[in-house]
Every structure is written in C-alpha cells, then in structure tokens.
Amino acid sequence: MGKNIRLLQGNEACVEGALLAGVRFFGGYPITPSTEIAEGLARRLPLVDGTFVQMEDEIGSLAAVIGASVAGVKAMTATSGPGFSLMQEHIGYAYMAEAPCVVIDVQRGGPSTGLPTKVSQSDIMQAAYGTHGDYRAIVLSASSCEECLLYTIKAVNLSEKYRTPVVLLTDEVIGHMREKVEIPDPEELEIVDRVKPEVPPEWYKHFEITPTFISPMASFGDGYRFNITGLTHDEMGFPTAKPVQIKAKLDKLRKKIERNKEDICEIKTTYMDDEPHVVVLSTGIVSRAANQAVKMARQKRMKVGAIQLVTVWPFPDELIMQYMKSCRHLIVAELNQGQILKEIERYIDKRHTKIESLQRYDSELITPQDILQKVREVK
Amino acid sequence: MATTTKKPEQPSNVVHKYLRAKKTFPHVWCSGCGIGIILGALIRAIDRLGLPKDDIAVLSGIGCSSRLPVYVDFNTLHTTHGRAIAFATGVKVAKPKLNVIVITGDGDCLAIGGNHFIHACRRNINITTILVNNHIYGMTGGQFSPTTPYTKRGSTAPYGNLEHPFDAAKLAIAAGASYVARGTVYHVGQLTRLIADGISNNGFSLIDALSNCHTYYGRWNKEGDPVKMIEWFKSHVVPAATADKMPPEKKEGKWLTGVLHQEDKPEYTENYARLRAELKKK
Numbered sequence: 001m002g003k004n005i006r007l008l009q010g011n012e013a014c015v016e017g018a019l020l021a022g023v024r025f026f027g028g029y030p031i032t033p034s035t036e037i038a039e040g041l042a043r044r045l046p047l048v049d050g051t052f053v054q055m056e057d058e059i060g061s062l063a064a065v066i067g068a069s070v071a072g073v074k075a076m077t078a079t080s081g082p083g084f085s086l087m088q089e090h091i092g093y094a095y096m097a098e099a100p101c102v103v104i105d106v107q108r109g110g111p112s113t114g115l116p117t118k119v120s121q122s123d124i125m126q127a128a129y130g131t132h133g134d135y136r137a138i139v140l141s142a143s144s145c146e147e148c149l150l151y152t153i154k155a156v157n158l159s160e161k162y163r164t165p166v167v168l169l170t171d172e173v174i175g176h177m178r179e180k181v182e183i184p185d186p187e188e189l190e191i192v193d194r195v196k197p198e199v200p201p202e203w204y205k206h207f208e209i210t211p212t213f214i215s216p217m218a219s220f221g222d223g224y225r226f227n228i229t230g231l232t233h234d235e236m237g238f239p240t241a242k243p244v245q246i247k248a249k250l251d252k253l254r255k256k257i258e259r260n261k262e263d264i265c266e267i268k269t270t271y272m273d274d275e276p277h278v279v280v281l282s283t284g285i286v287s288r289a290a291n292q293a294v295k296m297a298r299q300k301r302m303k304v305g306a307i308q309l310v311t312v313w314p315f316p317d318e319l320i321m322q323y324m325k326s327c328r329h330l331i332v333a334e335l336n337q338g339q340i341l342k343e344i345e346r347y348i349d350k351r352h353t354k355i356e357s358l359q360r361y362d363s364e365l366i367t368p369q370d371i372l373q374k375v376r377e378v379k
Numbered sequence: 380m381a382t383t384t385k386k387p388e389q390p391s392n393v394v395h396k397y398l399r400a401k402k403t404f405p406h407v408w409c410s411g412c413g414i415g416i417i418l419g420a421l422i423r424a425i426d427r428l429g430l431p432k433d434d435i436a437v438l439s440g441i442g443c444s445s446r447l448p449v450y451v452d453f454n455t456l457h458t459t460h461g462r463a464i465a466f467a468t469g470v471k472v473a474k475p476k477l478n479v480i481v482i483t484g485d486g487d488c489l490a491i492g493g494n495h496f497i498h499a500c501r502r503n504i505n506i507t508t509i510l511v512n513n514h515i516y517g518m519t520g521g522q523f524s525p526t527t528p529y530t531k532r533g534s535t536a537p538y539g540n541l542e543h544p545f546d547a548a549k550l551a552i553a554a555g556a557s558y559v560a561r562g563t564v565y566h567v568g569q570l571t572r573l574i575a576d577g578i579s580n581n582g583f584s585l586i587d588a589l590s591n592c593h594t595y596y597g598r599w600n601k602e603g604d605p606v607k608m609i610e611w612f613k614s615h616v617v618p619a620a621t622a623d624k625m626p627p628e629k630k631e632g633k634w635l636t637g638v639l640h641q642e643d644k645p646e647y648t649e650n651y652a653r654l655r656a657e658l659k660k661k
Contacts, residue, residue, distance in 0.1 A: 025473055046655045051472045056498040060465035063458065063495075067469025070456060071436075071477070075469065093459055220454035221474045223433045227399075227449055229457035238403055238449060239457075 004183040010148040010174040011078075013181050014104055015040030017152030018076055020184065022191055023102070024050035025075035027064035029057055029083060032116040033172040034106035037078035058083035062090035062103065069099045070228060072219030074156060076102035080172075081110045084123060084130070092131030093230045094165035095253060098207065098215065100194055102155045104168045106175040107284075109363055118363035119173045121284055121335040125342075127167045128313040134250055136257035138162065138264055139313035141169040141283040145179035151310070157192035158264060162256055163214055169312065171335070173285050173365065201225065205235040209248055213256035257314055265316035268308040270294050275326035276305035278375055281344060282333040283309035286366050290333055293371035304375050309340070317347045324353055329378040333358040333366050354378070397422045397432070399452050407446050411605025413564035413590030414444050414511055420567055420588075421480070421509060422451070424575035436470050436477045438463045440487040443518045443592075444511035447482045461492025464499045467506045475648040478578055481508045486516045489525040489545050500554035503582040504647035509574060510547055510585060513592040521595030532599040548587045552640045557582030559640040561619075563589040565612035566636065573638070582646045589634060 008016065014037050018026070026045060028038040042052040051068075055061040061077045068075040079087060084105045094101050107123045109115030127139040138158050142151045151168055159166040197204050197216040206226040208215040215235075218224035231239040232246050240246060257264065270291045272279070280290040287308035297304040307320060324330070330353050332341045341357045348355055358374050360366045398404075408414050425435060435453040439445035441460035448455035454477070458466045463481045471479045488496050488510050499506055515533055516522040523533035523540045526547065530539040551559045558580035562570035570588060577584035591597065591608035602608050617630050619637040 025469065027469060046651070046658055049655060051651055053468060053472060055465065055468070056494050059462060060468070060495050060498070063462045063465035064469035064472075067438075067456070067466035067471075068473035069469070070466075071470045071473035073473040075473070089459055090462070219474075220436050220456075220470060221433060221477050225432060225452055225454055227455045227457065229449065230459055231457065236402065 006181055006183060007178050008145050008181040009036060009176060009178050010142070010145045010170055011036035011106065011176070012040055013145045013148035014078065014152045014170070015044060016181070016183055017149040018156070019044060019048060020186055020189060021074065021153040021156035022193070023074045023076050023156060024048065025065065025068035025073045026077060027053045027055045027061040027068070027075070028077050029055055029061050029079070031058070031080045031083045033108055033175045034078045034080045034104065036175070037104060037106070058086035059089060062087045062094070062101070065101045066090060066094050066097065066099045069101045070097070070220055072222070074100070074160065076104065076156070078104040078106065080106050080108045080116070081114055081123060082112065084126065088131040091165050092133060092135070095131070095135040096230050097228045098163040099165070100159040100163050101165050102152070102159050102168060103165060104152065104170065107169055107171040109361070115363050117172060119171050119285065119335060119365060120361070120363070121169070121171060121286065122339065122361065123169060124312055124336065124339040127169060135253050137167065137313045138164060138257065139167045139169060139311070141309060141312045142174060143284050143287040143308060145174065145177065146181045148174060149181055149183070153189065153191070157190070160192045160194045161214070162260065163194065163217055164257070169284060171285055197224065206237045207233060207235045207249070207252070209235055209252055213252045213259065261314050261318070264311055264314060265319055266310040267316050267319045268310055269323070270306040270308070271298055272305040272307065272323055274303065276303045277326060277328040278302070278304045278331065278378060279323060279327045279329070280304065280306040280331045280333055280371055280375070281309070281320070281340065282306070283312055283340065286333050286335060289366050289368045290371055292368035293375065296368060296372055297375055302375060302379060315343050320344070321347055324348065327353050329354050329356060331356045331358055331371070331374050331378065333371055335360055335366065337361055393426045394419050394422045397425070397452050399450055403450050406450055408443060409594045411593060412443070413513065413609065414447065416564040416567055417444070417509065417511055417570070417588050417590060418447055418450070420571040421574055423571045424578060427571070427575050428578060430478055434476060434478055435480065437480045437482060438467045438470065439482040440492060441518070442484040442487045442516065444482055444484040445487060461487050461490070462495060463487070464492060464495040464506065464508065468499060468504055471504055471506055472648055472651065475652070479506045480578065481506055483508060483510055484517070485510065485512045485514060485526040485547070486524040489547055489550070497550065497554040500551050500556040500583050500585070502647040503555060503557050503644055505581055505583070507574070507577045507580070507584045508586070510587050511590050512547060512587055513590040513596060515592050515596040517592050517595055521599055533595070534599070548585065548639050551585040555583070556585050556640070557642050557644050558584035558638075560585070560638045561587040561589065561634060561636045563612035563616060563634070563636060564591060565609050566616070569636070576638070580641070581649075582644060
C-alpha cells in the first residue's frame, strides 16, 4: 500500500494527530490563529463517537476538557496567547488533579491581544511557568505541519503516560501554512493509554505515591468513587493540611517529570556529527530557517550545526550539553526577547562557549540569511 | 459512621449510608449551617430515586457549600471557583450515563461562575445545579454577594449594599434552563422533592436553595441565631402554585417557592447522540 500523503495546514495536521492519538473530546473557544483546529474537530469528532463542545470561554474550555478526562476520555483544547492566559487557572488544576489533557497553543504576538495574525514564540516561558505554584511542565514544540501531526500524538501520549497536562507550541505561520504531511498508518503508531488500577475499589488511591510517582487512574463511573480536588490533598484525594502529605504531593508532581527526563526530552540535530564550533539553537519555525542556514553554510565549507528543541520543557539540557564540548559559539535564535536564551545561559560555561542571541519580535520571521549573517559575524 | 443508633434503617440514617464520615469528618461548616440540611435533602432525594452511587457525579466550585462533595460517597470533583458547571459539562458529555450534580453557592455560581451558569442553562445539558443561596460569601468571611439584598450589610458593604441582587431563578429561566425551582432549609420535605425532580428532569435544572449564614450574614444584619434565621423562611415564602391568586401586598418581600418553571426541550447530550447516529447513516 502506498503512503497516505496529504497537503495539510499545520492546524489541520493537529486535527489528524489528535484523532489518531485517540482524542475523543475537544472543548474550545474560537481564537485566531488556532480556530481551524476547533473547526476540524467539530466536523470530525461526531464521526468517531467523539464530542466537540464550543464553550463560553477558554476558562470553561479547559474545565470541560479536564471533566471529560476525569470521566475517562482523552481530551484536548487549542488556543492562542490571550486564551492561553485564561487557561492558566485550569492548567494549574490539571497539574494538581493529575488529569491528562493536551493544550495546543498556536502562538501569536503579545502581550495582551497583541498580533492575532502574526508569528511569535513568546509563550515559551508562560508554557512552563504560567500558572501559580510549584510544578513541572511538559511542553513540546513543532516546526512543520508534519511535526504538528506527530507531536500532537506525542503530546497526548505523554499526558496519558505521566498523568499531566502537556502543552504543544506551534505558531501562526506553521498553523496556517500548508505542507506535505504523511498520515501514519494507525496500526504502526504507538498510542499510550493511562494505566488503569488493578486493585479493588476499596484499596484504590487516586493519587497513590508509587515508585515511579505515576498513579494508576480510574475514571468516574468505573465503580471507584474517588475524590479529586484542587486543594493540596493526600493519596486518597482528600484535602490535607499535614506538612508531610503536602510535601509528598509536591514532590510527586516534580519527580514524576524530573526522573523521566530521559524519556520525555527530545532534540533534533542537523550537521552535528563532526563537532562543529558554531551551533544554532532554536525551536519551532525558527529551526526551519536554522536548518536551511546551516545547509547554506556547509556549502560554503563553514563548520556549523543546528539543534532543534522538540521538548522545550523540561529543558533538555543534558541532550544539548553533550554537543557543547566542541561548541565555541552558540547562537540562540528565537522569535521573542530571549526566553530560550535565559534558560540555556544557566547551563553554558561562558569561558568555553560564547552565547550569541538572535532575536526577532517585530512580527516577521527570522530568515536563513539572518542566521547565516550571524554565523559569519561570530566566525 | 455513627453506629450507636438502635434502628439503622430509620429514615434519619439513610444519610449515613452515603457519607465518607470516617475519612473526611469533621466537616468545615459552622454548627447550625443550612448546608447540612441541604446535604441531607440531596442524599434523601438520591436515595428516593434509587440511583446507584457509582452513577452519580457530584461537582462543586469553591466556598462553604462547595466543600460538600468531599463528604459524600460518589464520584466527586471539587473544582475551581465558579467553574464547576464547565467541568460538569465535560463529565456529562464524556459519560452521559452519570447523573451529574453541581453544588454551588451564590458567589460561586452567580459572580465568578455566572458565565458558565447561563451557558449551561442555554445548552440545556442534563446537569442538576443546587444553589446554596445564603446571600453572602461565607468562606472568605462575610463579603456581600450577587444575591445580598439591597441595603443589607456585609464586610465589604459595611454601610449597606449599594447594588441590586440577582434573582437566580429568573436568570436561569431567561437563559433557558428546563427545570427551575426554589426551596428553603426550613421546608426540607419540599426541598428534597424539588431536588429529586431536578435530578429526574432531562435537561438543565436549577434548585435555588435558600439557606442561612448566621455566622456572617446573620451577625452583620442582626438577624439572629440559626433557629431564628431558619424560621424566618417559614413566614417569608409564598408557594408559586398559589401565588397568582394572592393579592400583591401579601407577596411583598417574600420568596416564591416550589417549581417555578418546567418545560420539555431537547437535551444537549441527547442531541449530540442523535447527530452521531444520523452521521453514521450517511
């Protein structure tokens, strides 16, 4: 059988990815430039016994998504900057309730209403630290329409595996541009479902502290009758004020992510095998320009490589640092005022590797020429 | 659970079968609070309908009344301030077999959660909302709420409320709820019936349950102890069924109670199921 290749918009590719991953509930609110995801799922979900609900706002959207997840259905929503801000309340709830769900943030310029139809990568920090309290985020970032499909599946899988909300960052350009996308054969895909409890209801603890810190998850209506609350709770899910239990809960949220960084984190490299002295670090749409720039530089016999962050959070510092032994100049290219820059600075020994920042936040893309120019400057 | 009573099948003990008393008591409510009466009415309504515990989901937002789900042995979700109805929408569409009940307060439902409330009414999704309406924010210490009567006092209205209150029932009717009723913590038998009817109604139901907060509302407004406040309801209600025949002066300053609105209209999750079936035929 031939490959199933289609010309899809990034937002449409997210729809295909969601359906392949087993998402059967979408609660959303219209917002540019993410609306096509809601439109696509409004059309497709009822065909596969799923449900689409257009909620009254983004706060309600993520609330409904968590409600559906708790009732046993893989659920997601999609939004952009202003809506992402409104969702922070329930992203926090999802961390606390350990409710698997996915939020796709098709980034646009901010702050506030900002630039509804223009590209940006300025939600990178918000995706990790947007809601109050201590927690560890999983955030992925797509650089192409095909990655929109694949990383939507990856996001759903990670959320189910770790019982946590997962954010997928795309942007206005990827969301709206059309590219060739290979639709994978569903039988060849790895689809992860949350682990169900094997114990009888009277032994069940919805937030049991297991050796992996991931608790099996029963659904409403399964006969387990547990409690979930946004208040800090014990393993049974009942509110607690005991310091020992409070610390145990917060450690659980941290450790289930930190201890599995190796499994969660992914980067992609281009021309990194021959220990280049100049490396371009970027994510999302900028990585497309970086890869092109590196290719152009190599044609001019300049030894340059590129690293693309697929996982933005937890920050894949170990994966990056293995390439930094030979790196003398690290160019961090991003469509914001240095959000990745601030993070990578924590890990780099500046006596060994000089960090150069290439920022653009005027609503235009960083081009391969911009990056090549920067490479020439540092060489 | 209390085990000292002689006859365990007495009606008063029905409530104990549904409580998580061993795990979660003592509760947070003040002695004499009306929420306990509403909890009893809810449980008796569920027991009367013979619904299995596994098929009931009770959700709530934030506030005194919203602590209720923690104490009952159902599928329970204690959510964020004002958003329980939005969470309930997701639960209901994901598992329509569940009887979804939301416990909320006047601040939770009508201030911060007002938008979710009216839109769930509009969708006519089969959720039963019990509004514990005590006209004040209790948990945060007595601030005036969207149902605090005009000129009455609270900690943030120390000179009297300058705002006009919402009538939650009228709001629900206007927004499209298919069953709207009002009861009080004095008229417990009626309240139990109204809650049971609300759960049985195939669509969005609101039971506006008037309750007492003697700790804050009562103290700020010099309305007395729990007994006095609960008894006040006895003489300040008019049954909706007979209200039309009464002269206006007898209704002045009184609450209409009983079933205020009931209509048959398509329910949201059933509409969705119908849509799926129709699409399959094509």
